[in-house]
Amino acid sequence: MALPRTTLEQWVVLQTVIEQGSYAQAATVLNRSQSSVSYALSGLQERIGLPLLEINGRKATLTEQGRALLAQATPLISAFLQLEHRAAGLKGGVRTELSLVVDSVFPQNRLFRALKHFQSQFPDTRVHLTEILRGESLEQLSEQSADLYITTLAPENAIHGRFLLDVDFVPVAKSDHPLLSLPVPLTAQDLARFPLISVADRHARSEDKHPAGTVAHWTFTTVGAALEAITVGVGYGWLPLESVDKALESGLLSRLMLSARTVRQTSLYMVLDNETQRYDQTVSELAKSILEECGLLP
Known part of the structure; x- marks a missing residue:
C-alpha cells in the first residue's frame, strides 16, 4: 500500500489560509511563522502537481482545482479532528x-x-435506549444490563436510586366521542359502555384489564400507540398529561369530567444498575441531564 504524498497538516494550512484570507492571518491563527505557512503550501502544490492558490492583491483565493480538492479534503479534516x-x-x-x-x-x-x-457534551458516546412496559420486575430489569433505568420501581431495592417525578394521567377521549355528549360528571356505568384504551402495566391484575360486564378493553405497550388509538376514536383512556397537552390545546382530544378522581399518578425513579456500582463521569452526566429535565437540579 502506497503512503499518501500529502499530509493532513498541509490541507489544514490550506483551509486556514482560505478562511483567513491571507498567509499572515493564517500564520497568526496557527501560531506559526508566515514562512512555514508558505513552505507547507508550496510543498502541497508541488506534491499535488496542481496550482491550488492564487493571490489577488493581498487576498489568497482558491483556483478551480483548489476548490474541488479542498471540498473533498474538508470532511477528512473534520473526521480526523473527531478521531483525536x-x-x-x-x-x-x-x-x-x-x-x-x-x-x-x-x-x-x-x-x-x-x-x-x-x-x-459527549458526541462520541452512543446511547442504546430500550423502552419497557410499566412495572417491569427487578429480574426483568436486570436482564436488560443497562447503566441507568427510569422505572416505576422504588429505589430501595437498588444501590443508587432517586425519585424523578410523578406522571399525571388524565382521562381523555376524541372530542366527538359519544362520552362527551353524556351528562357530567360521568359515572363508572357510563364509562363501562365504551372500550378503555390503556398502556400495558405488568402489575395490572387480569380483572382490572377486563372487568365483568364491560366491553372489551384495548391494551398497548406504548403511550404513543394508545394515544393514536384514542385520537382516531377507538375508545377513551388515561394518558400522561404531558403526552396529550398539545392534542387537548388543539381540541382534537378533550378531558373527561368524572364523578371519581380525575387525575392518577405514577411515580418514576432513576436507578443505577447494581452491577455498575459507581457513577463514572459519562453515566453521571447522563443522569445529571435527566435530573435537570425533571427540575431536580438548579
Missing part, C-alpha cells in the same frame, strides 16, 4: 457506549431534551 477528540475522551475515561432503560410513560419530550444535552 474521541481518543482524548477515551484517555480521560469517557465511555464509548451507554445503555438506558426507560419506562414507556416517562415524558418523551423531557427524555430527548436530556439526551440532546448529553450528546452535546
